[in-house]
Amino acid sequence: MTSPVALDPELDESKPGADKGEQKLEGRSPGQLMWQRFKRDRTGVICAVVVIFYFVVALLAPVLTKLSGTDPYTLYGQDPTYNDTPVLDEFGLPLGWFGGLSGSHWFGVEPQYGRDVFAMLVYGMRTSLFMAVGVTVLLMVTGIVIGLIGGYFGGRTDYWIGRVTDFFLSFPQQLFFIAFMPVVTAFFVDPREETPTYFRALAMLIVLWLLGWMGMARLVRSTVLSLREREFVEAAKVSGASPGRIVRKEILPNVVTPILVQFTYQLPSTILTIAFLSFAGVGFVEPTPDWGRLFAAGSQYAQQDPAFIFFPGVALVIFVLAFNLLGDSVRDAFDPKSGR
Amino acid sequence: MLQFIFRRSVGAVVTLFLLGAVTFFLFVAAPSDYASLACGKDCSPQRLHDIREALGLDQPLAQQFWNFMSGIVMGRDFPTGHCNAPCLGVSFYSGDPVWSTIMDRFPTTLTLTLGGAVVFLVVGVGAGMLAAYKRGSMVDKVATGASMVLSSFQIYFLGPIVLIIFVYSTGWMDNPQYHPITDDPIKWFTGLLLPTLVMATIFTAQYTRMARSSMIEQMAEEHVRTARAKGMSSKYVFFRYAWRGALIPIVTVLGIDISSMLGGAVVTEITFSLQGIGRLAVDGASHKDLPLTMGVMLFGAFFILIFNILTDIAYAYIDPRVRLS
Numbered sequence: 295m296t297s298p299v300a301l302d303p304e305l306d307e308s309k310p311g312a313d314k315g316e317q318k319l320e321g322r323s324p325g326q327l328m329w330q331r332f333k334r335d336r337t338g339v340i341c342a343v344v345v346i347f348y349f350v351v352a353l354l355a356p357v358l359t360k361l362s363g364t365d366p367y368t369l370y371g372q373d374p375t376y377n378d379t380p381v382l383d384e385f386g387l388p389l390g391w392f393g394g395l396s397g398s399h400w401f402g403v404e405p406q407y408g409r410d411v412f413a414m415l416v417y418g419m420r421t422s423l424f425m426a427v428g429v430t431v432l433l434m435v436t437g438i439v440i441g442l443i444g445g446y447f448g449g450r451t452d453y454w455i456g457r458v459t460d461f462f463l464s465f466p467q468q469l470f471f472i473a474f475m476p477v478v479t480a481f482f483v484d485p486r487e488e489t490p491t492y493f494r495a496l497a498m499l500i501v502l503w504l505l506g507w508m509g510m511a512r513l514v515r516s517t518v519l520s521l522r523e524r525e526f527v528e529a530a531k532v533s534g535a536s537p538g539r540i541v542r543k544e545i546l547p548n549v550v551t552p553i554l555v556q557f558t559y560q561l562p563s564t565i566l567t568i569a570f571l572s573f574a575g576v577g578f579v580e581p582t583p584d585w586g587r588l589f590a591a592g593s594q595y596a597q598q599d600p601a602f603i604f605f606p607g608v609a610l611v612i613f614v615l616a617f618n619l620l621g622d623s624v625r626d627a628f629d630p631k632s633g634r
Numbered sequence: 635m636l637q638f639i640f641r642r643s644v645g646a647v648v649t650l651f652l653l654g655a656v657t658f659f660l661f662v663a664a665p666s667d668y669a670s671l672a673c674g675k676d677c678s679p680q681r682l683h684d685i686r687e688a689l690g691l692d693q694p695l696a697q698q699f700w701n702f703m704s705g706i707v708m709g710r711d712f713p714t715g716h717c718n719a720p721c722l723g724v725s726f727y728s729g730d731p732v733w734s735t736i737m738d739r740f741p742t743t744l745t746l747t748l749g750g751a752v753v754f755l756v757v758g759v760g761a762g763m764l765a766a767y768k769r770g771s772m773v774d775k776v777a778t779g780a781s782m783v784l785s786s787f788q789i790y791f792l793g794p795i796v797l798i799i800f801v802y803s804t805g806w807m808d809n810p811q812y813h814p815i816t817d818d819p820i821k822w823f824t825g826l827l828l829p830t831l832v833m834a835t836i837f838t839a840q841y842t843r844m845a846r847s848s849m850i851e852q853m854a855e856e857h858v859r860t861a862r863a864k865g866m867s868s869k870y871v872f873f874r875y876a877w878r879g880a881l882i883p884i885v886t887v888l889g890i891d892i893s894s895m896l897g898g899a900v901v902t903e904i905t906f907s908l909q910g911i912g913r914l915a916v917d918g919a920s921h922k923d924l925p926l927t928m929g930v931m932l933f934g935a936f937f938i939l940i941f942n943i944l945t946d947i948a949y950a951y952i953d954p955r956v957r958l959s
Contacts, residue, residue, distance in 0.1 A: 464649050464942070466897040466934030469915045473927045476919050477661055566788065573790050574904060574916055589790040593905055596794040597802045607791035615786035 328551075331627040338623025344616035352420040359417070362400055364410035366417040366583040370399070371408020381408045385598075393601030401605040405595050415606050417583035425495060426565040429502045433564075434557060436503065437510025438549070444511065445518025446541055452515070459508050467505055471567070474501050475576035491582050498577055502567060513556055517549050551628045558624045562617040569610070585610065635950075639943065646939035651703065653935050654928065658699050661924050702928065722932070723925030727917075732929035736911065742812040743910035745826050746833060746902060747895040751888075753834035754841050759884060761838075762845025767872060769850065777842055785839035793832050793905035800828060810906045829906040833899060837891065841884070848883045852876035881952050889945035890938075897934025 332338055351358065359365050371382035381399065383389050386406040393402030393411070401411035444455035478497040479489050521527060522545075530544050565585075571577030572586030579587070585606065592603030686692050693701075701710065705721040717724065722732035758781075765777040800807045810829050813821040852858060853876050861871045898912025911930060918926035 461649060461652060464653065464935055464938050466894060466931060466938060468894065468900045468912065469898055469931055469934045472900065472912075472915050473657070473919045473931060474660065476922055569788070569790075570901060574900060576916070576919060586790075589788075589794075593790060593794040593797075596798055600794075600798040600802070603791065603794050607788075607795075610788060610791060611783075611786050614788075615783060618782065618786060 328624075328627045332623060335623045335627065337619055338627065341616040341620040341623065344612065345620055348419065348613050348616075349423060351416055352423040355416040355420040359413045362410070362412055363398060364413040366409060366413040367581055369407045369409060370403055371406070373408075376408075382406070387599055388601075393599055393604070402601060404591065404602065405599045411588075411602065411605055414583045414588060415585075415609060418585040418588055418606070419609070421578065421583060422565050422568055422585040425498065425568055426561060429499055429506070429568070430557065430561045430564045432499065433503050433506035434510050434553065434560065437507040438514050438553060440507065441511040441514025442518055442541060442545070442549075445515040446522060446537070446545065448519070448522070455511075455515075459511055462505060462508050465505060468570070470505055471501055471571055472574055472576050475571065491578065494578060494582075498568065498571060502564065506564070510553075510556060510560070513552055514549055517552055518545055521545050521548055555621070555625045555628055558617070558621040562614050562621075566614070635947075639947070642943045642946070646943065649939060650932060650935060654703055654932055655699065657928050657931050658702065658924075659695070661927065662695060662698070702925070706932075722929035725918075725923055725926045727921040727923040727926065732925050735914065735926070736929055736933055739910050739914050741814065742826070742908050743896060743899060743903070743912065745812065745815075745822070746830055746899050746908075746910065747892060749826065749830040750834040750837060750895065750899075751892055753831065754837040755888070757834075758838035758841030759845045762842040763849055763877070763880075765842065765846045766849035766853070774846075778846065781839040781842040783839075784835055785843065787836060789832060789836060789901045790905050792835060793829070793902070796828055796832050797906070810908065812908060812910075826908075829902050829908060832905075833902045841887075844887060845880065845884060848880040849876055852879040855879060878952060882949065885945055885948050885952065889941040889948075893937040893941035894934075896937040898930070 364370075368376075370376050371380075371386070381389055381396075381403045382405070388403045388405060388408075390396055390402075395402050399410050399412065401415060403410060404414070440455060440459075444452040475497060478500050479493060482489075482493045482496065527540060527544050530540050535543075568577060569584075569586030569589065572579075572584045573590045575590065577586055578584040588606040589603065592606060595602045691698070702723055704710075705717065705723060707719070709719045710717045710721045710723070717731055717733075720733050722736070724731055725735065728735075761777045761781070765774040768774050797809075801809055807824065807828055810827075811825045813825045815822040849872075853872075855876070858871060858875045858879075861875050862868065896911075898910060898915055900912030900915065902908070903910040903913045904916065911933065914926065915930045915934075917923070918930055
């Protein structure tokens with residue numbers, strides 16, 4: 295257990311003699327070291343709080359919409375139940391200031407349908423974030439396994455894995471995403487029928503996974519390649535450890551750092567890719583609430599109702615900014631030498 | 635050098651072939667029948683049969699694939715007429731030859747790419763170098779902060795904002811549109827100015843960050859320190875010694891960015907309703923148009939492979955330690 299009492303002597307000792315301090319530090323696990331450095335980085339901590347806040351919002355979307363008394367599917371502008379509280383004018387544009395801000399519609403309403411932007415945004419974040427976590431974990435695991443195999447076994451295995459990686463890298467990514475979404479969906483559902491949201495999500499998962507693992511694989515491969523020649527691995531080999539044990543006990547713990555750093559960069563970029571798919575009209579479709587779809591709608595309404603895109607956009611900018619800064623902080627915490 | 639280029643070109647051709655194969659068989663081998671995909675929701679058996687015949691889908695798969703791939707090199711004959719050498723088939727949806735459709739759309743994407751590249755190279759790399767040169771100063775802080783914030787913006791958010799400000803509410807600019815440079819160079823410039831700048835903004839921010847950090851990294855290198863110790867001026871060292879090493883990561887990312895943009899600046903094109911290659915891919919996918927999709931994919935992949943080779947050649951010129959063997 296790390297208690298404040300245990301921390302204090304270490305901090306004191308690190309002051310007088312660099313040598314002594316370092317020796318003491320080496321006794322701590324890299325995770326503890328990183329955590330200490332990270333805690334001292336104020337930007338990093340603030341950004342971590344912001345990012346966690348977004349995930350909490352996504353997680354609590356049903357609670358939040360209960361609070362606001364709205365939901366992302368109801369057409370407040372068309373549903374006769376809400377006739378006594380009109381939200382749209384006769385042109386289908388929101389009534390009131392800045393896209394129809396009001397006590398019941400905190401972020402305004404969507405033109406034409408009158409759906410609640412706040413509910414659409416929190417549910418949209420829920421869709422995007424959950425989806426992105428799933429995709430990112432999947433492609434990281436794939437990348438790690440492939441990278442480990444290539445890096446550890448080397449030789450011909452490594453050569454062929456490298457060629458396959460190169461091949462996947464030569465795919466025009468964005469074009470591939472767009473082109474294959476309908477095809478992969480067609481694998482599951484007859485094209486003449488309506489595609490359930492569930493399958494759309496699965497199709498996106500597959501497409502993003504297929505073209506997303508290469509970066510991770512390369513990173514892990516190059517790290518493992520340099521680790522393989524290190525003394526402690528050779529010592530393990532000489533003492534008769536099996537390849538499985540060497541990979542698990544000697545190599546993997548040393549690859550965790552770059553993997554975690556990569557994860558904090560990969561997750562926001564996956565979120566943006568998912569948003570991009572929905573924006574291009576091949577990801578989630580009506581009426582599933584999704585972050586990217588809000589931008590597609592927003593640029594469509596930009597001329598008549600410029601306020602619509604404001605809240606989803608600002609939310610995304612803050613999120614990406616916080617996540618990028620967090621990524622830098624995590625990197626610095628792990629590797630204090632990487633001066634910015 | 636020649637040998638290197640030759641070897642890599644052969645590799646590129648093989649990759650293109652494999653890529654075509656993967657695209658083709660994924661498209662065709664999807665369990666749902668391709669013709670019914672193209673035929674849509676209410677499809678009569680007669681129409682289905684006609685589509686199959688017209689598309690050549692009654693032939694064996696390998697034959698279809700071979701027809702397509704050999705058509706790229708040798709041209710192909712269609713019932714509607716001959717299709718010349720770089721023949722990417724005929725669109726299932728519109729019936730136009732894919733190659734000429736791509737060539738129609740390409741100037742838009744090319745303008746966006748080259749215009750954007752000029753902006754983000756000059757502004758982005760310039761700002762990054764300046765920030766690195768005056769590290770810790772006000773200039774550095776502003777450049778770093780601005781690039782951090784701007785790189786968090788997305789084209790699909792910044793684009794509509796810019797449109798709202800400059801087009802919809804003030805009317806200072808016309809709605810972005812492509813005009814051929816041969817018709818009217820001024821309209822060509824103003825027509826794509828907003829999309830180019832919006833696209834370049836995000837890249838500029840990234841290049842600023844990258845140029846700054848790689849310059850700072852280079853300044854700590856030993857050969858740079860030696861040059862300083864010899865008494866060379868800091869300016870000379872900065873622009874001659876460090877700059878050259880800092881170019882390598884920039885060139886790598888530049889190659890990737892330009893090649894992927896040439897294959898379609900999808901988001902920019904959709905945001906500003908421009909008819910470029912990326913838009914074509916979206917159309918191809920939504921119409922489930924196999925030849926069009928194949929064509930655009932191969933076209934995009936071609937640039938990626940070409941720029942990979944160019945980047946590797948550029949290394950050899952920038953960094954004498956890199957020998958191409």
